[in-house]
Amino acid sequence: MRKKNLTAYVFLLPSLCGVLLFYLLPFADVVRRSFLTAVTKEFCGFDNYRAVFHNEAFLLASKNTARFCLFCLPILLGLGLFVAVLLDGYCRGKTFLSAYLLPMAIPSATVVLVWKMVFARQGILNACLGDFAALLGKNCVFEIDYMDTGAAFWVLVASYIWKNLGYTVTLWLAGLLSVPAEQKEAARVDGAGSRQVFWRVVFPQLLPNLYTITVLSFLNAFKVFREAYLVAGSYPHESMYMLQHLFNNWFVNLSLDKMAAAAVVTGGVMITGILLLQRLWEKE
Amino acid sequence: MEFWKSKRKMITAIAGFLVFMMVCTMISKSVYAYRLPQITVEEAKKRTLGRVVKLQGAVTQGKEFAVSTLPSIRVDTVEVGKGDEVEEGSVLFTLDMRDLQKQIAKQELEIKKLEVQIATLQHNQGLADAQKVRDTNRLLEDYLTEAAEGEIAVDRAKIREGEANADLQKHLEDVPQTTDEKGRAEAFAAYDDWVERGKRLKEEVKQLTSALTAAQREVEEAQAAVDAWKEKQTGGTLFSMETQTLPPETDAGLPETEAGLQTGVILPEAQTGSSDATPPETEFAPPNAGLSGTQSDSPDTTPPETEPAPPEAEPSETEPVPPDAGLSGTQSDSPDTTPPETESAPPEAEPPETQDTPADTDPPKAAPSGGESNEPGQPLEVLQKRLEEAVARRNACADALQEAQDRLQEHQEEGRVRPDFTAEDAEKKNWETQAETLRRSAENAGWAYDDALRQKQKALEEAQRKVDDSVEPETLQDTLVLNQLELSWQKEVMQGYRELQEQEGKITARQKGVVTAVHVSPGNGTPDGAAVVYADREENLEFWMTVPKEQKKYVSQGTQGNLQLGNKQLDCAVEYLEPQADGSYLAILSLPQGLGNMGESGTFVVSWQSESYPCCVPADLVYEEKGRHYIYVVRRQQGILGEEMVAEKRYVKVVEEGDSYAALEGGALADGEEVIASATKEIKDQAVVRYRIPDGM
Amino acid sequence: MQAAPGMDGEAVEKMRRRMKRGMAVVVLAALAVLLCLPVAMLLFGSVTGDYEMWERLLPMTPAGNGYVRWRWIPEFPDFSRYANLLFATPQFFVLFWNSVKITGLILAGQLLAAVPAAWAFARYDFWMKKALFAVYVILMLLPFQVTMLSQYLVLDRFGFLDTHWAVVLPAVFSTFPVFLLYRSFLTIPESLLEAARMDGAGEGYLFWRIGLPLAEGGIWSAVVLNFLECWNLIEQPLAFLKEQSLWPLSLYLPQIGLERAGFAMTASVVTLVPALLVFGFGKEYLEQGISAAGTKG
Secondary structure, eight states: HHHOOOOOOHHHHHHHHHIIIIIIIHHHHHHHHTBOOOOTTOHHHHHTHHHHOOOOOHHHHHHHHHHHHHHHHHHHHHHHHHHHHHHHHHOOOOHHHHHHHHHHSSSSHHHHHHHHHHHTSSHHHHHHHHHHHTTTTTTOOOOOOTTTTHHHHHHHHHHHHHHHOOOOHHHHHHHHHHHOOOHHHHHHHOOOOOIIIIIIHHHHHHHHHHHHHHHHHHHHHHHHHHHHEEEEEEEEOOOOOOOOHHHHHHHHOOOOHHHHHHHHHHHHHHHHHHHHHHHHHHOO | HHHHHHHHHHHHHHHHHHHHHHHHHHHHHHHHHHHHHHEEEEOEEEEEHHHHHEEEEEEEEOOOEOOHEEEEEEEEEEOTTTEEEEOOOOEEEEEEEHHHHHHHHHHHHHHHHHHHHHHHHHHHHHHHHHHHHHHHHHHHHHHHHHHHHHHHHHHHHHHHHHHHHHHHHHHHHHHOOOOOOHHHHHHHHHHHHHHHHHHHOOOOOOOOHHHHHHHHHHHHHHHHHHHHHHEEEEHHOHHHHHHHTOOOOOSBBOOOOEEEEEEEEHHHHHHOOOOSOOHHHHHHOOBBBOOHHHHHHOOOHHHHTTTTOOOOSOGGTTTTTTTTHHHHHHHHOOOOTTTHHHHHOOOOOOOOOHHHHHHHEEEHHHIIIIHHHOTOOOOHHHHHHHHHHHHHHHHHHHHHHHHHHHHHHHHHHOOOOOOOOOHHHHHHHHHHHHHHHHHHHHHHHHHHHHHHHHHHHHHHHHHHHHHHHTOOHHHHHHHHHHHHHHHHHHHHHHHHHHHHHHHTTTTEOOOOOOEEOOOOOOTTTOOOOOOOEESSSSSSSSEEEEGGGGGGGOOOOOOOOEEEEETEEEEEEEEEEEEEETTTTTEEEEEEEEEOOOOOOEEEEEEEEEEEEEEEEEEOOOOEEEEEEEEEEEEEEEEEEEEEEEEEEEEOOEEESSSEEEOOOSSSSOOOEEEEEEESOOOTTEEEEEEEEEETO | OOOTTTHHHHHHHHHHHHHHHHHHHHHHHHHHHHHHHHHHHHHHTTTOHHOOOOOOOOGSSSTTOOOOOOOOSHHHHHHTHHHHHHHHHHHHHHHHHHHHHHHHHHHHHHHHHHHHHHHHHOOOOOHHHHHHHHHHHHHSSSSSHHHHHHHHHHHHTOOTTTTTTHHHHHHHOOOOHHHHHHHHHTTTTTTHHHHHHTTOOOOHHIIIIIIIIHHHHHHHHHHHHHHHHTTOOOOOHHHOOOOOGGGOOHHOOOOOSSGHHHHHHHHHHHHHHHHHHHHHHHHHHHHHHHHHHHHHH
């Protein structure tokens, strides 16, 4: 076993070195900074943490980020599952999947342009909604300014789902596919309706995937920041203001102490989250 | 490498794509460069700007002649019009003869009127003149009178002044005698001395009197002693008992007060020694002992002692007078001592020792005298001697007293009075008061003199003024002169009319020329100014040109230039510049004789050179837009492709514009900055550009 | 649903199924179309003439009113923009090659660093493995901004700032591919390895000859995913690269304002192409990899 260990380290070495240098060391520095003041570099204990927890912007950003994650993830996962089920059940063609995966290939910068056009106050979405309403006989005018109101949140959600649906679907599909067909057949033979088949037979087997999918989706949720930043700038509407915005602005304003403390806090929260998840789903 | 092979398709595709991009890259680079506007540049230079200004103008007449005549004569005919050429002597216009006649007649009347006026004035003038002379004479007389009277007053005042001054002077010289302080003090002192002396004398007398009385007593006692002895002889010793009261010491001076006092008196005498008197030592050497010795001597000394008695000189002698001790000493009982003491009594000698010593000297003196006298059982001879001595002493005393009294008498007869200086003082005061009064009057006299002088001056001035006034010129005369002048003028006018008459009213030109203005018309009167104006064709021609406002700065008085008239050229300078109503300027230069014809147009070319400007660029590189000027400057910047050149539109201010160059405001271009001179394509602001590739490369 | 007379239960069932399928297809198709809409917009927009584009977008400006109405087929197609972009804009290519360089280096580096690491995590047990892995996962999830400053300082210390290395190096050591590959390495049965070991194969051999080929799909999917990620890098280049000539394409696109929307779209499309290519080719691997990642829980 010792040999194994050593070889393991050999394999691990390059990555570990880099990670150490470019991630762990900086993070350690961040932790150090979280205990110092920004300008004079004096030790100030937990002052920064206190400041951070009382900082409105931080609270807002955390709230938004949390809200976003808690809101989007289930939707995405659910929708993804739904589509995956449909695909699996009725349409095995790869074309659909490719179509779904396409958005992932689109660079954020590119798609931002489209978002700008769609979500502007006089944008296409409003136009379509208006048309749609006209079709239905109602003559209401949609003049929602998505960027500057609470609707901004929905913009993010939409962008996120649009981008990641394909990915999620693929993941779910893989999971679905790994369920042996015989099991399903057997269940059906036993007289279970397709719903029951699904929930009783298939789903439990998908649970292990959930961890991975959740983690990945979570990761992608953070990436939404890019679109938000490109569309609405450093100081977007309140409902869009995420943790990354905050960090970015703090960086620009050189409020490094707060940033460090918040980083540590965020890191801490995520660590706890991950560990929890790990505990829940990792059965290693 | 199956791994790779199976991916061939993908790899091919990707590779193909990359190759395609590569190709595109290169193509795009060349196309881009090709498309860039290629420019040439110029740098700003320091230079002067030149400008050539061409002014258009025409030749006009210079000299003009006016033909005029007497005004307000009706014109009959006008022969010429504007632009007509006239020769010397050609008729310009003709006057109406009838009108002329009328004018002449009027003129004659005028003249006549004036002549009459003048005559009257002259007559009046004569009268006035005579009057004036008389007045003047009178005033002159007044003047002289004033002068004389003034003189007299002044002289009188002067005399008075002199007198007053003299009086004062005299008075001042006559200072009353007064004794000065020292004298006064001396007088007082003397008087005091005299008084003292008197007192002393009185005292002396008194003392002597008492001494005498004492001596007398002594005598009586001696006598009594003698008698007693005699009696004793016959039996009785009454007196001896009494006389034994004396202390045992005989030689030494017995401390009897009287004796001491006496001796005290003696001592001062001795010490005075002021006068020649005594051999002091012998007398006073042993004050305590053997004063008897002294006493014996004392009689010798006394006379001289008495002499110095009344030394008037020393005031200090008054002090020792309190040898009252001495005097009282003499008043004492001891008769022995009295004579010397009395003698020594008026020793007004000073020595304060008199006070001290009395005690010392007393006893010795007293002793012998007292002792001896009272000794019982003495022989008769002794007693008799004593008696003789006492008598002698008494006699001496009486003499002295008499003397003293005589002296006193004498003294009193002097009858001195205390010196009284008050009279002196009063007199002095009077004198001073008087002096003051005199001074004042002298002063007054002086003022009076000044007043008199001034008065005279004033009076003279006034008189003078009056005289001057009376000699002033009379306006009356001006009027006369004026009239005379007018007369002569009217006569001239008349002459003019006559001449016109002779000319039959024809007005001709004096010389050749061209009529430029005609201000007469038939039926109207001739104007006041020029009737006809004509100009010389050939001489004094000028070139008039218009200078537009923008070009004014290039042309000013004296600006040299080249005038082109027809095919002739001339270098000349602008002589005159005048602004016109519309902002442009009129420039005039005169042409030399023979050059140019009237009305001929020509061009005046001015080459103007500006000062040196540091930042000049070719003028055609400067563009204008909405009133602002701008140029394109090359700016280097970093772009994605590296350093690139960008055309930058820069607004500039044009300080001066020449023909081919324009001067920009300093600082418009930094050192080395290049201005885009030409470009293959139209340049827009911030467009990327590149240098022109020279042809053939 | 009422069975038509004459149809037996199975036929009904079949019809039902067909209808269900039809519905599903419809739904799925609709979704697909919806998702692909923006791409289509881009494509068509890129050939729309400038003027027309401006017209269309006019309502978006304060001056305009009404709505932006999208026309799919432009009235005056303008391919000249492509020509312009591809043949006359060298700046674009500078940026393009920047992107290529960055992406290539990152991918290469990641393969070198992450693959072995994932192998180590997957197949070996070692001290602190769990903890380390947890750390890796956390690092993966941490937003860039958290460590931005400190990374900046580290890079500055090494002098990497304002060079491409500043972007490449941290990305090379990203832990995301480790995570992905770990999953796929896990699928390899241990028995296989054991067998090989017993045959005398060294660890390196195991890795090289057995592990890699078997996990090919996973590796490719990781490559594809990361390619997409790298091709779209925005935050890191923005923070670490000051020199405009070093920028990747992804950074340039957002700079183009809406007034040049047409040009932006054209540029976007061109930027899109490599991504699409990679995606196109890697699709199957992507799916494979994702499935592999997804299966073993």
